[in-house]
Amino acid sequence: TSSVILQSWTTEQVAASLPKRQPSSHKGSYGTALLVAGTKEMPGAALLAALGTTRSGVGKLVIATEAEVVAMIVSQLPEATYVQNGLQQIAEKKTPIDSYRAIAIGPGTNPDALTENAVSTLLDSHVPVILDAGALSKRTYVKRHSPVILTPHPAEFSHITGVDVNELQKNRAFYAVIWAKKMGVTIVLKGQNTITAFPDGEVWSNSTGNSALAKGGTGDTLTGMLLGMLCCHADWKHAVLNAVYLHGACADEWVKTRSPHTLLAHELTVLLPELWFQLE
Numbered sequence: 001t002s003s004v005i006l007q008s009w010t011t012e013q014v015a016a017s018l019p020k021r022q023p024s025s026h027k028g029s030y031g032t033a034l035l036v037a038g039t040k041e042m043p044g045a046a047l048l049a050a051l052g053t054t055r056s057g058v059g060k061l062v063i064a065t066e067a068e069v070v071a072m073i074v075s076q077l078p079e080a081t082y083v084q085n086g087l088q089q090i091a092e093k094k095t096p097i098d099s100y101r102a103i104a105i106g107p108g109t110n111p112d113a114l115t116e117n118a119v120s121t122l123l124d125s126h127v128p129v130i131l132d133a134g135a136l137s138k139r140t141y142v143k144r145h146s147p148v149i150l151t152p153h154p155a156e157f158s159h160i161t162g163v164d165v166n167e168l169q170k171n172r173a174f175y176a177v178i179w180a181k182k183m184g185v186t187i188v189l190k191g192q193n194t195i196t197a198f199p200d201g202e203v204w205s206n207s208t209g210n211s212a213l214a215k216g217g218t219g220d221t222l223t224g225m226l227l228g229m230l231c232c233h234a235d236w237k238h239a240v241l242n243a244v245y246l247h248g249a250c251a252d253e254w255v256k257t258r259s260p261h262t263l264l265a266h267e268l269t270v271l272l273p274e275l276w277f278q279l280e
């Protein structure tokens with residue numbers, strides 16, 4: 001069944017495709033990202049993703065979330081601004097979204113009708129959209145100009161496609177490609193050697209990352225990094241591949257001197273600056 005051409009996205013390719021920060025640039029040059037994340041019950045997911053975004057080259061970050069979540073994030077990330085009661089505002093089309101360079105929705109968000117409506121509004125725009133966690137539902141995608149990027153772990157992939165998890169894990173690239181083509185979206189199938197399948201059939205395997213990442217919150221960090229990278233890269237495919245690579249590379253850096261049992265998701269974004277520096 002596995003007749004896909006699976007290539008590994010290499011360190012050299014990362015180094016060659018990471019964007020330069022131009023001397024004359026300003027924050028507008030790097031775009032404004034919209035992160036739709038977090039509920040009263042899951043506020044940390046919004047913070048983890050927001051840290052990932054602000055550490056990944058974006059110009060400005062707007063977080064659409066609940067009031068209680070805002071209060072929690074501000075002390076740890078004073079750089080962001082907010083759409084209060086964001087999920088509702090977006091679902092009811094009460095806040096403009098076309099001016100954002102990229103949007104991510106789902107970390108710490110409930111998989112309910114409100115989230116579904118917000119996703120529909122976002123997909124009606126011309127902005128690249130990342131769907132994660134609570135925003136990953138069984139749905140079809142109409143053809144649109146900008147990329148749609150899904151970031152399921154195997155259980156989420158199984159939920160949205162009906163493919164059995166054990167069967168999926170035996171043929172990860174195969175199923176990622178089939179469903180990326182069928183749905184017309186990019187699929188980042190997470191886990192050991194994350195697979196990135198683009199809707200045109202191109203598929204890549206990631207070589208970084210380790211079991212230190214098998215802990216709550218690391219997926220939220222990845223979603224945030226993807227969002228930031230989409231804003232600062234000219235080529236959106238490079239943004240996706242480089243975010244996945246650097247996220248794993250941070251975990252690899254951690255286990256050089258520390259036990260894989262001990263990594264906290266927010267520490268990935270503490271390690272990111274030096275790792276990125278080494279590659280550019």
Ligand code: B4P
Binds near residue numbers: 165215222
């Ligand atoms: P959820 O409650 O959905 O977990 P989450 O909030 O999405 O967690 P988070 O966002 O932090 O992590 P994510 O997995 O998105 O619960 C997950 C459920 O699905 C659980 O019941 C779990 O058992 C099940 N599940 C998860 N992964 C599974 C798998 N591989 N096989 C079978 N069941 C699975 O993101 C985690 C990040 O860490 C990704 O970037 C991923 O690539 C990376 N990562 C995790 N383990 C890794 C490893 N061993 N090596 C390299 N990278 C790894």
Ligand code: MG
Binds near residue numbers: 132219220
């Ligand atoms: Mg997750």
